[in-house]
Amino acid sequence: MKKPIAIQGIKGSFHHEVAQRYFKTQTDVVECMTFDSTVDSLLNGDTDFIVMALENSIAGSIIPNYALIDRHNLLIVGEHYLDIQHNLMALANQSITDIKEVHSHPMALLQCKAFFKNYPHIKLVEAKDTADVAKQISDKNIKGIAAIASENAAELYDLEILAESIQTIKHNETRFVIVQRENEQQNLNTNNKASLKFELQHKRGSLAALLNVLSDCKLNLTKIQSLPKIETPWKYAFFVDVTFESYKDFEKAKSILNLMAENFKVLGEYKNARQ
Amino acid sequence: MKKPIAIQGIKGSFHHEVAQRYFKTQTDVVECMTFDSTVDSLLNGDTDFIVMALENSIAGSIIPNYALIDRHNLLIVGEHYLDIQHNLMALANQSITDIKEVHSHPMALLQCKAFFKNYPHIKLVEAKDTADVAKQISDKNIKGIAAIASENAAELYDLEILAESIQTIKHNETRFVIVQRENEQQNLNTNNKASLKFELQHKRGSLAALLNVLSDCKLNLTKIQSLPKIETPWKYAFFVDVTFESYKDFEKAKSILNLMAENFKVLGEYKNARQ
CATH class of the missing domain: 3.40.190.10 (Periplasmic binding protein-like II)
Structure with missing residues (x-):
């Protein structure tokens, strides 16, 4: 099972x-x-x-x-x-002026910040999970508190949607x-996307040289981010996503990166969800 | 004046x-x-x-x-x-078990999350500003609520520090x-750092080619981040910081990037604070 x-x-x-x-x-x-x-x-x-x-x-x-x-x-x-579409929801038969607090995940609160500027009487409170707030309101029959969650959650927990798609950026x-x-990775040569992590010495041209390798190996970059190394501020690691047509190209790139980059690591190989 | x-x-x-x-x-x-x-x-x-x-x-x-x-x-x-060192502070003569809510900026709450795992009775509430919470507690003599703020704020608003440096990562x-x-920029040739933004066609090797130019012009990368273009998910712009020794090198790079990258823009030129 x-x-x-x-x-x-x-x-x-x-x-x-x-x-x-x-x-x-x-x-x-x-x-x-x-x-x-x-x-x-x-x-x-x-x-x-x-x-x-x-x-x-x-x-x-x-x-x-x-x-x-x-x-x-x-x-x-x-x-x-x-x-992701965020909806404001509460127990039935309340209007938005009845709502005193909105509890939701920090990310949801952040994404809906502009909407709540028009409702300064509403206090925003951090919660662990968007749907859990909806469940609590429903289970405990709490009035005056609203959740920000999905249409699914409104249906599942029988809440009324007071405002739809309240996030600032609609898409x-x-x-x-x-x-x-x-230990359970299966490297399938049908995979055509990978997430990589590596570190580089802070030396002029080191990242360019590495990206040249990716390009020479016919890998396409879909994301790059330099990130501070935790506990070592301003020393950066790089997180990079690549797509490729031939798994052999990716294997070639891997063996070169292993030699060129410090602490090179494949975070995963998988199927590109955007073909 | x-x-x-x-x-x-x-x-x-x-x-x-x-x-x-x-x-x-x-x-x-x-x-x-x-x-x-x-x-x-x-x-x-x-x-x-x-x-x-x-x-x-x-x-x-x-x-x-x-x-x-x-x-x-x-x-x-x-x-x-x-x-940044975050300190938990409240009106004098209270212990941490007296504290029912902590109000602070979402970033401060996030950075101190692990500390509050040991105090599940404390509710975390988003506030606009770390120091403002300290001021409110002081002005209105509010018991049972604590702020996360700087030593400066504790001193300025006469609060007692209940726990020092409560952020998970100490540095x-x-x-x-x-x-x-x-319209007020002064390009000083004493500047040795710049923040750049550009967009690139999603084409293999386009970022590598551009970083090669930076490297050829003797510019050092201190940050790179691909960012989704707002309202156009998964089309990325790049934010890049560079340092350089000679302003002439930077000027040369600028004129090449102007030709190579889409919507190339200098977000600012300034003195590197890390020499």
């Missing part, structure tokens, strides 16, 4: 939606309140996969999740893009990755 | 501290509750400079501030690095920039 999938949040969350869409037939989930605990459940074998948000078209990368994948030597084995896409334990 | 400096937050905030350290003799400030309103005060002429946090050694870039600088064609004319450096209106 297959193990359930670890998701951050509860049923009705965006992570749950991605699990359903990505795994289709198998959508049994372990609800985790933090990304750290999704990793715990993976490492102790309760689950074989995590669904984890990794970057967002508005706020950029979710750096702490890159750190989790890197620190625990996890592997990215798939990706999924979801267009709001998040990239989720499917993550697995290290 | 010189105009005051626009800061995000109030006196006692980290932005205030940077204003004092960077401008030394002139430290009169306009306290703004949002980064947007610092920009308003600059554009309507109330101030001639903004002090603005731009990146952090833990959470990475503050993307919305890059967007503000870019959208309003502001110029970065200086930078300052500050090692916690933030890079602030000094920002000015576009």
Whole structure:
């Protein structure tokens, strides 16, 4: 029997939606309140996969999740893009003027900041999970508090949507990755995308030389980010995503990068979700 | 007479501290509750400079501030690095078990998340500004609520520090920039650092070719980040910082980048604060 999938949040969350869409037939989930605990459940074998948000078209990368994948030597084995629409919801028969507090995930609050400028009477409170707030409001019959969550959550927890798509930037896409334990990687030569991490000496031209290799090997860059090394501010590591047509090209690039870059690491090889 | 400096937050905030350290003799400030309103005060002429946090050694870039600088064609004319230490503070004669809520800026809450795992009875609430919470607690004599702010703020608003340096990663450096209106740039050939923005066609090798030019012109990369173009998810712009020894080298690179990259833009030229 297959193990359930670890998701951050509860049923009705965006992570749950991605699990359903990505795994289709198998959508049994372990609800985790933090990304750290999704990793715990993976490492102790309760689950074989995590669904984890990794970057967002508005706020950029979710750096702490890159750190989790890197620190625990996890592997990215798939990706999924979801267009996230935030809706304001509460128990039925309330108007927005009845709402005193909105509880939601910091990222959701950030993305809907402009909307709440028009409602200065509403206090924004951080919560662990968008859908969990919806569930709590429903379970405990709480009036005066609203959630920001998906249409799915409103339906699942029987709340009324007070305002639709309240995020400032209407096209709001998040990239989720499917993550697995290290020792279980299957390098399939049908993969055509990879996430890499490496470090470089702070020396003129070192990054250019490395990108030349990627280009010579016919790899296409879809993301690059220099990142401070934790506990060593302003020493940077690089996180790079590449796509390729031939797996042989990628293998060639890997063997060269192994020699050229410090601490070169493949965070995962998978199928490009954007063909 | 010189105009005051626009800061995000109030006196006692980290932005205030940077204003004092960077401008030394002139430290009169306009306290703004949002980064947007610092920009308003600059554009309507109330101030001639903004002090603005731009990146952090833990959470990475503050993307919305890059967007503000870019959208309003502001110029970065200086930078300052500050090692940020977060302290938990409240009215005197309370212990941490008396604290029911901590109000602070989302970034501060994020950076201190691990500390609060040990105090699950404390609710984390988003506030606009770290120092303002300290001021409110002091002004209104509020018990049971704590702030996360600087030592300066504790002193200024007469609060007691319940726990020092509560951020998870002890070395916690933030890079602030000094920002000015576009039409007032002075290109000084004593400048040795610059922030650039450009867009590239999603074509293999296009970024490598451009970095080769930077390297050939003897420019050193200190930061690179591909960023989604707002409202056009997964089309990326690049934000790059470079340092150089000779201003002539930089001028040469500029003229080549103007021809090679789409929408090439110098976000600012200034003195490298890390020599």
